[in-house]
Amino acid sequence: MSSVSNTLIGFLNLLTLLASIPIIGGGLWMAKSTATCESFLQRPLMVLGFVILLISLAGFIGACFHVVWALWVYLVVMLFLIAALLAVTVFGFVVAGPGGGVEVPGRTYREYHLQNYSPWLRKRIENPNYWMTVRSCILGSKACAKIVTWTPVDYWTRDMSPVQSGCCKPPSACNYEAPMMTQDADCYKWNNDPNMLCYECDSCKAGVLEDVRRDWHKLSILNIVMVMLLIGIYFVGCCAFQNAKKADSYYPHGQSVMYKTRPKWNFY
Incomplete structure (x- = not known):
């Protein structure tokens, strides 16, 4: 029974060690890619990958070779x-x-309004330095170029991403034949220049936050699954740690082996 937990924890940590490689690779890809505006996920993704790699290596060595200190660090x-995953999930x-x-x-399609999002997200997206980075990313992704050839019928029948809905067109409520004083402030900010469009509109910032919100929901669900899995591995690791401690206490100077069943005591 003692070897079962050690073998199981070694196998599970080998799997998590291998799984950390694509996680780190994904973080590196996001760092170099200009096609995604989710660079805020890059650093946490890479940190998570390296942490999983290191603790999986410690758990694998400790379980397979009965290294007590490695298992202690691992646990x-x-x-x-x-605890960190639980905090991030909440x-x-x-x-x-x-x-x-x-x-x-x-x-x-739907339209998005900045005041509907949490104050923390609004404060972050309204930071001029951060928004300039996001704006450059949206321009590089050519999200608006994908709908520039749409006909009026397409605008009535086809769906848009949150970024396209908020950044590539003025709000649907805008009426440029009516007095502008009574309309949404985003109607003033719209410009048909491909480099301007509605990139400075609050609706554009809201579209970006909607993408962030959807990604965070997916990550939160994934975090719950990972927490449950890690708790299970943690309990198996506790069993492996106890087994390694027992083995270390039984043979503090190493396990001695007798190679001859009937040794000769008289050498003459």
């Missing part, structure tokens, strides 16, 4: 990792809870 770091649900789009009568 301590694993406990902090579980934070994600709280911060990314508010939001969602508003239906536009007669249209397939």
Whole structure:
């Protein structure tokens, strides 16, 4: 029974060690890619990958070779990792809870309003330095170029991503034949220059936050699954740690082996 837990924890940590490689690779890809505006996920993704790699290596060595100190480090770091994932999950649900789009009568797509999102997200997206980086990313992704050839019928029947809905067109409520004083402030900010469009509109910032909110919801669900898995591995690791301690206490100077069943005591 003692070898079962050690073998199991060694096998599970080998799997998590291998799984950390694509996680780190994904973080590196996001760092170099200009096609995604989710660079805020890059650093946490890489940190998570390296932490999983290190603790999996410690757990694998400790379980397979009965290294007590390696298993002790593995369990301590694993406990902090579980606590951190729980904190991030709760934070994600709280911060990314508010939001969602508003239906536009007669249209397939939705429109998004900045005031519907949490104050923490709004404060971050309204930071001029951060928004300039996001704006450059949206321009590089050519999200608006994909709908530039749409016909009026397409705008009535086809769906848009949150970024396209908020950044590539003025709000549907804008009426440029009516007095502008009574309309949404975003109507003033719209410009048909391909480099301007509605990139400075609050609706554009809201579209970006909607993408962030959706990604955070997916990550929060994934975090819950990972926390449950890590808790299971943690309990198996505790059993492996106890087995390694027993083996170390039984043979403090190493296990001695007798190679002859009937040794000769008389050498003459």
